[in-house]
Amino acid sequence: xxxxxxxxxxxxxxxxxxxxxxxxxxxxxxxxxxxxxxxxxxxxxxxxxxxxxxxxxxxxxxxxxxxxxxxxxxxxxxxxxxxxxxxxxxxxxxxxxxxxxxxxxxxxxxxxxxxxxxxxxxxxxxxxxxxxxx
Ligand code: CO
Numbered sequence: 001x002x003x004x005x006x007x008x009x010x011x012x013x014x015x016x017x018x019x020x021x022x023x024x025x026x027x028x029x030x031x032x033x034x035x036x037x038x039x040x041x042x043x044x045x046x047x048x049x050x051x052x053x054x055x056x057x058x059x060x061x062x063x064x065x066x067x068x069x070x071x072x073x074x075x076x077x078x079x080x081x082x083x084x085x086x087x088x089x090x091x092x093x094x095x096x097x098x099x100x101x102x103x104x105x106x107x108x109x110x111x112x113x114x115x116x117x118x119x120x121x122x123x124x125x126x127x128x129x130x131x132x133x134x
Contacts, residue, residue, distance in 0.1 A: 001090060003083035006132050007052040011065045012075040015044050015057035022046045022053070033057075039111050040064050079118070081130035087115050090131055099123040107133065 012018040015033055022028040022044075031045040040063035046053035056078060058066045068078055084090040087107045095101060100120040110116030110132060119129040 001084060001093065002131075003085065003134065005051045006081040006083045006130075006134070007054050008080050009054045009056055009078045009130075010075060011056050011068050011072070011078040013057065013069055013073070015042055015055050018055045018075070019044045019046075022055070028053075035059055036111055040066075041111075043111065077127070079128035079130050081116075081132050083134045084131050085134065087117060087131055087133035091117055094119060 010018070019030050019033070023030040029047040031047070033042050033044050035042050037060060040058065040060050042057040042059045044055040046055065056065050058069060065078060069075065091101050091105070091107070095105075100123050102118040102120060105117075107115035107117045110130070112132065115133040117131050119131070121128040
């Protein structure tokens with residue numbers, strides 16, 4: 001059912017410093033920072049040959065990654081995102097298997113303009129898991 005690994009998201013309190021590490025020490029192609037106020041994050045895309053890494057810094061008062069950084073001040077793996085072709089079918093299959101969809105259970109339009117949903121990390125081996133319809 002799942003397709004490609006769309007991205008790995010890493011939370012950081014300093015996206016500029018994280019960018020410098022990926023661009024410099026790792027020699028990666030790194031985008032300029034982009035503010036996504038409606039998602040409460042400033043994001044930098046690290047483009048790899050087979051997937052992307054998204055470096056996320058909290059933006060604004062109610063950032064969804066603020067609590068994560070309070071618990072993990074050094075930053076860390078925030079979520080992974082897998083591609084699916086039919087997100088509602090995927091959600092139904094996961095719910096049947098006991099995985100909880102966060103929020104009201106319905107897909108929302110994500111940071112890339114495509115339908116996404118998140119699965120509870122406790123049901124996914126401790127990893128917050130995003131599905132994106134492509
Ligand atoms: Co994501």
